[in-house]
Amino acid sequence: MDQTKQDEDYGYELFPERHEGMHKKSPFKEALTTFNHKCQFMLQVAMETSPYAKLLLSAMNNSGCKVSKDRHFSCEDCDGSVSGGFDAASSQVVLCQNNIHQQAHMNRVVTHELIHAFDHCRAHVDWFNNFRHLACSEIRAANLSGDCSFTNEASRFHLGLKEHHQECVRGRALRSILAVRKISREEAQKIVDEVFDSCFNDHAPFGRIPHSKKDAKFAYRDYMNRSRYYANL
Ligand SMILES: [Zn+2]
Numbered sequence: 025m026d027q028t029k030q031d032e033d034y035g036y037e038l039f040p041e042r043h044e045g046m047h048k049k050s051p052f053k054e055a056l057t058t059f060n061h062k063c064q065f066m067l068q069v070a071m072e073t074s075p076y077a078k079l080l081l082s083a084m085n086n087s088g089c090k091v092s093k094d095r096h097f098s099c100e101d102c103d104g105s106v107s108g109g110f111d112a113a114s115s116q117v118v119l120c121q122n123n124i125h126q127q128a129h130m131n132r133v134v135t136h137e138l139i140h141a142f143d144h145c146r147a148h149v150d151w152f153n154n155f156r157h158l159a160c161s162e163i164r165a166a167n168l169s170g171d172c173s174f175t176n177e178a179s180r181f182h183l184g185l186k187e188h189h190q191e192c193v194r195g196r197a198l199r200s201i202l203a204v205r206k207i208s209r210e211e212a213q214k215i216v217d218e219v220f221d222s223c224f225n226d227h228a229p230f231g232r233i234p235h236s237k238k239d240a241k242f243a244y245r246d247y248m249n250r251s252r253y254y255a256n257l
Pocket of ligand 1: 136140161162165200
C-alpha cells in the first residue's frame with residue numbers, strides 16, 4: 025500500500041471554484057475532468073495490454089475475485105507524490121490521477137496495487153493490526169511489480185543485479201509501511217527482516233520474479249497454460 029485512502033475530501037478546499045454553481049465553467053474543474061479521463065484511459069490500456077496486470081486479473085478471476093474496472097478502481101487526486109493505494113475497507117485500488125502521467129508508470133502502479141488486491145483476495149490479510157501481513161504484501165508488491173526493475177544502473181553496477189534487486193525491494197517495502205503506519209523506522213525494519221525471506225520467495229501468481237516485460241509475458245503465457253490444464257481435468 026503506497027498510501028491508504030484517507031477519510032478526507034481530497035483537498036477540495038484547495039479548489040474554491042468547484043463550490044460555485046454548475047453553470048460557471050471552472051478552469052480547475054475542467055483540468056480535473058481531463059486528468060480523470062486520462063487516468064481512466066490509461067487504466068483501460070494497462071488492463072488490456074500489460075502482461076503483469078493481465079496475469080493478476082486472470083489469477084483473481086480464477087480465485088473468485090473478479091475485478092471490474094468501475095467497481096474496483098478509482099481515479100482520484102492525492103496528496104503529495106503518492107501514486108496509488110489499496111483501500112482494504114472498500115476493496116478498491118486508488119490511482120492518483122494528479123501524479124500518474126505516463127502509461128509505463130500507470131502499468132506499474134496498477135500492478136503493484138493489484139498484488140495487494142490479490143493478497144487480499146487469497147488470504148485473510150489483517151492490513152490494519154498485523155504489521156507482518158502488511159510488510160509481506162509490500163515486499164511481494166515491490167518484488168513482483170517491476171518497481172525495482174527501473175532503478176538506476178549505477179547501484180546495479182556496484183552491487184550486482186541480484187543483490188541490488190533485494191535491497192531495492194527491502195527499501196521500497198520499508199518506505200511503503202512508514203508512509204501508512206505510525207511506527208518507528210527501527211520497528212518497521214525489524215518486521216521487514218522477519219518476514220523478508222518467506223515473502224520474497226513467494227512469487228504467486230507469477231511463478232517467478234518478472235524482471236522485465238518479456239519475463240512477465242512468459243509468466244502470463246505459463247499461467248494461462250496451467251489454468252487451462254486444470255480446467256480440463
Ligand atoms: Zn504497496
